[in-house]
Amino acid sequence: MSISVQEAAHRAASDREQVVWVDEQDRVLGSLPRSDLRERGLIGRGTFILLFNSAGQLCVHRRTLSKAVYPGYWDVTAGGMVGVDESYVQSAERELAEELGIQAATLEAHGRFLFDEPGNRLWGAVFSAVSDAPVQVQPEEVLEARFVGLEQVLADLDQRPYCPDSLQALQLYLASRQTS
Numbered sequence: 475m476s477i478s479v480q481e482a483a484h485r486a487a488s489d490r491e492q493v494v495w496v497d498e499q500d501r502v503l504g505s506l507p508r509s510d511l512r513e514r515g516l517i518g519r520g521t522f523i524l525l526f527n528s529a530g531q532l533c534v535h536r537r538t539l540s541k542a543v544y545p546g547y548w549d550v551t552a553g554g555m556v557g558v559d560e561s562y563v564q565s566a567e568r569e570l571a572e573e574l575g576i577q578a579a580t581l582e583a584h585g586r587f588l589f590d591e592p593g594n595r596l597w598g599a600v601f602s603a604v605s606d607a608p609v610q611v612q613p614e615e616v617l618e619a620r621f622v623g624l625e626q627v628l629a630d631l632d633q634r635p636y637c638p639d640s641l642q643a644l645q646l647y648l649a650s651r652q653t654s
């Protein structure tokens with residue numbers, strides 16, 4: 475795996491970032507550096523934002539090789555860990571702006587889920603947004619992004635590696651759309 479000096483510096487800063495630490499019921503226990511949370515197998519909070527354009531296409535992107543979790547994988551959501559003194563909604567707004575350059579989009583909540591895999595344990599809050607603003611990727615986190623039809627994304631799951639946590643977020647989103 476070859477990463478740039480800029481990506482390595484971004485990862486080091488990201489690993490030191492203080493994030494919310496919670497228990498199995500999503501009750502706040504405190505905060506820890508992101509890397510400590512991961513290394514100790516503790517649970518954090520994360521946000522998952524499905525970004526659609528007005529044509530109903532979903533923005534998918536490929537993660538940089540410097541990411542600590544799922545490097546180089548395709549992702550169906552923007553998002554990240556919830557910071558200290560930040561709500562799920564505040565984190566979602568911040569992450570959507572940082573990763574894809576989308577600001578002032580209205581977020582719709584679709585529920586929360588517990589994702590539990592070695593090296594990635596978190597309570598995730600799922601949101602969706604619609605925007606036709608130009609996507610401006612954060613180069614330290616995103617290699618490329620494009621909008622594709624949801625049916626194409628679902629057909630593509632067997633062809634490319636996708637982040638399993640964001641796929642669980644997508645399942646929750648789809649389930650919430652069927653009941654509404």
